[in-house]
Amino acid sequence: MSAADQPIYGRVALIGLGLIASSMFWGMKRAGLAGEVTGYARSQETRDTARKIGLCDQVFDSAQEAVKDADLVVLCVPVGVMGAVAKDIAPALKPGATVTDVGSVKRQVIDDVSPHLPTGVHFVPAHPLAGTEHSGPESGFAELFDNRWCLLITDAETDRTAADNLARFWRGLGSNVDEMEADHHDLVLAVTSHTPHLIAYTMVGVADDLRRVSESEVIKYSASGFRDFTRIAASDPTMWRDVFLNNKDATLEILGRFTEELFALQRAIRQGDGDHLHDYFTRTRAIRRGIIEAGQDTDAPDFGRGSAS
Amino acid sequence: MSAADQPIYGRVALIGLGLIASSMFWGMKRAGLAGEVTGYARSQETRDTARKIGLCDQVFDSAQEAVKDADLVVLCVPVGVMGAVAKDIAPALKPGATVTDVGSVKRQVIDDVSPHLPTGVHFVPAHPLAGTEHSGPESGFAELFDNRWCLLITDAETDRTAADNLARFWRGLGSNVDEMEADHHDLVLAVTSHTPHLIAYTMVGVADDLRRVSESEVIKYSASGFRDFTRIAASDPTMWRDVFLNNKDATLEILGRFTEELFALQRAIRQGDGDHLHDYFTRTRAIRRGIIEAGQDTDAPDFGRGSAS
Ligand SMILES: NC(=O)c1ccc[n+]([C@@H]2O[C@H](COP(=O)([O-])OP(=O)(O)OC[C@H]3O[C@@H](n4cnc5c(N)ncnc54)[C@H](OP(=O)(O)O)[C@@H]3O)[C@@H](O)[C@H]2O)c1
Ligand SMILES: NC(=O)c1ccc[n+]([C@@H]2O[C@H](COP(=O)([O-])OP(=O)(O)OC[C@H]3O[C@@H](n4cnc5c(N)ncnc54)[C@H](OP(=O)(O)O)[C@@H]3O)[C@@H](O)[C@H]2O)c1
Incomplete structure (x- = not known):
């Protein structure tokens, strides 16, 4: 940032101090996006680690203390506990504050969180499409969100000022920002992330068996x-x-289509239908080209990490 | 190589001039493994490209000319045409020569190739576990095989001198070499490569649909x-x-197990059985650790290429 940039929020509270929260913290420091950052995590161990490595300007032993006076509260906990955390912090939220989250599922989080938030607090859910397979307070790094998408969930009821500030904040963390409706988000992510993860888990499980x-x-x-x-x-x-528990419908829908197509390919293998296989494998190349053209991956050979057969 | 190294083979013939053959050529040049390298590819276009970029010391317009006087003949064509190519070159093979291939499937290739080879020619099938998603004569590079495995298929009938020379040759290309029986190879590869590829193709197809x-x-x-x-x-x-057509049985077996386990996870999602999911996802982490410890991948964050959810 240039020194002339003003912080977007005077005080930001991170609830949950894992990969995403710690990356946000280092990213905020890199870009000067917040006057002060407070934090809270469930376990004493994580809070101690955070204090030791300087993650957050202040780490509190309760979520309520951490969110007090915060202009932006970011829920960085697993999707299944978002509701409980929202309920816990609700009485301590500053009027006019913005609450956001980084959960990988949006409809269920909205249904779980919204009922607890007092009037005058603006909820703008978000999902940064960035991560690694590592977790915990020591896994974060400032560059995680650079050039990745962050999806804000908005609709007619969204407070525009709150959403626009949050979009500026995510751009400050290095992301490109898009807005989307919650159910559509959940379907898109079921295709581009959730179902692929389930499939990968399954294949590794088969190998292990x-x-x-x-x-x-x-x-x-x-x-x-x-x-x-x-x-x-x-x-x-x-x-x-x-x-998976919270994006059940979309995941099951995509899984259904996946097994349908897999069965068709399986039958083609069994029957020796080479044309079917060849056509299918030709069609899928076009998507790859699109991704490379969109700058979301590179075409460079990845020496030694590349595919083998 | 040190200047003192002798070429392992006086003359090597590459039949098929795509990713694997061109990587072998540059690798042989890097390490001085062959006195001379000849080549042949099916299409005029590929042969012209090869001549233009200096791929092979001599490119011939027929496979028979290319293999004449070769001490090592490497079949670098798709698995389905190995038999036809072997039949074509058989009359031109030099007595005492070694024939090998680089096909991703072994049992079927052995069944297709062996019957055509004259007595006194030694067949030692091989499979380098290295590749990229690119193909063709211009996609190769000398480093492709560095630190990757190359599996030689051997049994009691294998000519040991031929196999040992081929193992030295692959080590010279940068690979680690193991020996294995054909059916076991096909099952291992169905797990670690073939079924994962089919699944990836399917998932991309679903997204496209x-x-x-x-x-x-x-x-x-x-x-x-x-x-x-x-x-x-x-x-x-x-x-x-x-x-897939040539590793039908092993692929179908692993696919069967895969869909079985996928259905169990699908049911767990439908029934909200979080413990089942959590246990499964915990178990699969151990394999990842093993791969990192074995030096076959790194644990470094791959900024921006990492997983998101
Ligand atoms: N990792 C990714 O690839 C990725 C990408 C995009 C979005 N997300 C989303 O980001 C969120 C956080 O993921 P992450 O990868 O940062 O996870 P993480 O590294 O595992 O960290 C989770 C944090 O949440 C805390 N926590 C867990 N249960 C809690 C509870 N009941 N009350 C209060 N705090 C609790 C944990 O505290 P303790 O350490 O004390 O247990 C920990 O600090 C999730 O909703 C995930 O869906 C993840
Ligand atoms: N790519 C990988 O990741 C990988 C890894 C390990 C093993 N392999 C195995 O290596 C072999 C070659 O794969 P590759 O990736 O190098 O393929 P590639 O880049 O597509 O090249 C294939 C070559 O085979 C030639 N060819 C095709 N059909 C032929 C025929 N009927 N007669 C003579 N030549 C023919 C092609 O000639 P034209 O150019 O004239 O068509 C081309 O030069 C395959 O058996 C594959 O299973 C591949």
């Missing part, structure tokens, strides 16, 4: 795709359990 | 896992068609 192929063989000879799958399947179990 | 989520949304908001899936699903359609 198979007694005729030893674990050491799976490990030694794992090439991508499989190696990429294991990376995905190393993500936090609590976070992902909550994602 | 879904009219309620636009292609531009899929592209813009694709995070890993999905972005990794699109990379995998950009691989050559002919190569992969042949892999």
